Amino acid sequence: MKYSYYPGCTLKNKAKDLDAYARVSARALGFELEEIEDWQCCGGVYPLGSDEIATKLSSVRALNAAKEKGQDLITVCSACHHVLKRVNDDMKNVEDIQTRANNYMKLDTPYKGEAEVLHFLEVLRDRVGFDKVKEKVVNPLKGKKIGAYYGCLLLRPGKILQFDDPENPKIMEDLIRALGGEPVIYPYRNECCGGYISLKEKEMSRNMCDKILESAEGFGADMLITACPLCMYNLKKSTENGTPIYYFTELLAEALGVKEEVTEA
Amino acid sequence: MSVKNRAEEIRKISGVDPYRCMKCGKCSASCPSFNEMDIKPHQFVSYVLRDDIESLVQSKSLWKCLSCFACVERCPRDVKPGKLIDAARQLVEREKGGNYLTADEIPSLLDPELPQQLLVSAFRRYRR
Numbered sequence: 001m002k003y004s005y006y007p008g009c010t011l012k013n014k015a016k017d018l019d020a021y022a023r024v025s026a027r028a029l030g031f032e033l034e035e036i037e038d039w040q041c042c043g044g045v046y047p048l049g050s051d052e053i054a055t056k057l058s059s060v061r062a063l064n065a066a067k068e069k070g071q072d073l074i075t076v077c078s079a080c081h082h083v084l085k086r087v088n089d090d091m092k093n094v095e096d097i098q099t100r101a102n103n104y105m106k107l108d109t110p111y112k113g114e115a116e117v118l119h120f121l122e123v124l125r126d127r128v129g130f131d132k133v134k135e136k137v138v139n140p141l142k143g144k145k146i147g148a149y150y151g152c153l154l155l156r157p158g159k160i161l162q163f164d165d166p167e168n169p170k171i172m173e174d175l176i177r178a179l180g181g182e183p184v185i186y187p188y189r190n191e192c193c194g195g196y197i198s199l200k201e202k203e204m205s206r207n208m209c210d211k212i213l214e215s216a217e218g219f220g221a222d223m224l225i226t227a228c229p230l231c232m233y234n235l236k237k238s239t240e241n242g243t244p245i246y247y248f249t250e251l252l253a254e255a256l257g258v259k260e261e262v263t264e265a
Numbered sequence: 266m267s268v269k270n271r272a273e274e275i276r277k278i279s280g281v282d283p284y285r286c287m288k289c290g291k292c293s294a295s296c297p298s299f300n301e302m303d304i305k306p307h308q309f310v311s312y313v314l315r316d317d318i319e320s321l322v323q324s325k326s327l328w329k330c331l332s333c334f335a336c337v338e339r340c341p342r343d344v345k346p347g348k349l350i351d352a353a354r355q356l357v358e359r360e361k362g363g364n365y366l367t368a369d370e371i372p373s374l375l376d377p378e379l380p381q382q383l384l385v386s387a388f389r390r391y392r393r
Contacts, residue, residue: 014380044386045332048351050280055389079382156334166338192297192333196386199374200366204329208297229380236378 001127003118004066004073005033008080009041015077015229020262021249022076022120028256029128029136033074036065042083044230045196053100059087060101066115073117076249078228081119082153082161088113089160119154119163121171121227121248130178138257140180146251147184147221148172149212151231152192166190172225172248179255188215193234202237209238217243225251271356272316279352285342286310292336292346302326306336306346313349321353328365330354332390354390364392 011019026033040058047055062084066073075081090097092113102110118126124133150169158166169190173183191212194205212235216224225248226232235245253259266274276283292306293299304312304324312321321327330350337345357363366387 008382009385010380010382014378015382041381041385043389044382045389047389048332048348049278049355051278077382079386152331152333152335156338158338192331192335194297195331195333196383196390197298197329197331199383199387200328200391204298204301228382230382230386233378233380233383 001031002034002071003031003123004069004071004115005035006039006042006062006073006075006080006084007035008075008077009044010229011077015232015247017262018076018227018229018247018249021247021253021259024258024261025249025252025256026120028253028258029124029133031123031128034069034071036062036069036073039065042080044079044083046083046086050094050096053097053104056087056090056097056101057104059084060091060105060111063088063091063113063115063117064105064107064111067111073115074120074123075117076120076227078119078151078153078226079230081117081163081227084117085161088115088117119227121154121175122163124175124252125171130174133175133252134178134180137179137255139255141176141251141255142180144181145184145220145222146176146181147186147216147219147224148176148189148248149193149216149224149226149231149235149245150190151226151228152190152195153228155190175248175252176225179251181251184216184219184221186215186219186221188212193231195230195234198230198234198237205234206237209235213238213243268316268318271318271322272313274356275313275318275321275349275352278355279345279348281313281345281348281352283310283313283344283349286314286344287342289341291339291341292344295335295339297333297335298326298329298331301329306350309346309349309353310344318353318356322357324353326350327354327357328391358391358393366391
């Protein structure tokens, strides 16, 4: 099975390992990520203004590229997933945005939200299946107590993203179980890490991340996993000598026995 | 822009109907930045209803909102206070001199681990 792949800006730079472990894991699980050509940064956050068109076009181009290849569009980054899914929803359901974006794009065939955007975790759950993932595990994460940190961008708004139950998600816990680890459910797993506030107000995100970590550690987690480079950055400021935080793709690659295939992470 | 026009503009940009609000306060209860905000998310809705846009565009809250969508997710009336806050932020940023972040500030804010995602997100939320 081949999918169109949108890595996003950070996976080419500070979060190279999030990308590299995803690629080797996909190969091990029997599907292929074909990076789309000439993709542009999604902007990191979804432009909320209903009259914002230009800021949505980079996403529309990526979506249309996947449509033309007849493939679903896969992302690994929480933020890209959030932006692409919401812009796709606009292109499908908001007539004004659909018209104005297409007027600008001048495509041979207008884009009307035909592509499907999937997060890598959704591919594991809905296309591969966690039972199949489990069969391919060669190094089960035995005895590891792992807290899944969801944050905001994977889950909300639930009606549009349709990723999981936004208040009580379980996709990452199910992955942890499939990999042989023990999921730790803690109350702060879908609270915000502070996001972009950490650029100008480091104290604010620091306080928020302290609470998240205290919550996870209090419930017995010895490590956290995330799908978001910004959550990773913010959380790490609160754990300089404490609980390790991994991208979920790193633990996946480890369990599948393909971690060593990544050389330059 | 007149007061009436600015109120109209906020409703247009946000696409939100503030009359739907039933003042349950769930948005403010959910907001992780509540303590930092001078005008709280549920109050934002009331200010728009009163056409008091001057207070909103001066508010510190514009720069404390994290766009985490907790208020949007949990609003039982689909009012989406986070979108109103963003629309007020847009009103400020779309005027000359309204940017909250300048390129000149960036070098002093960088550290070696800082992800590109943080810069592009902040640029998009804080400036035109």
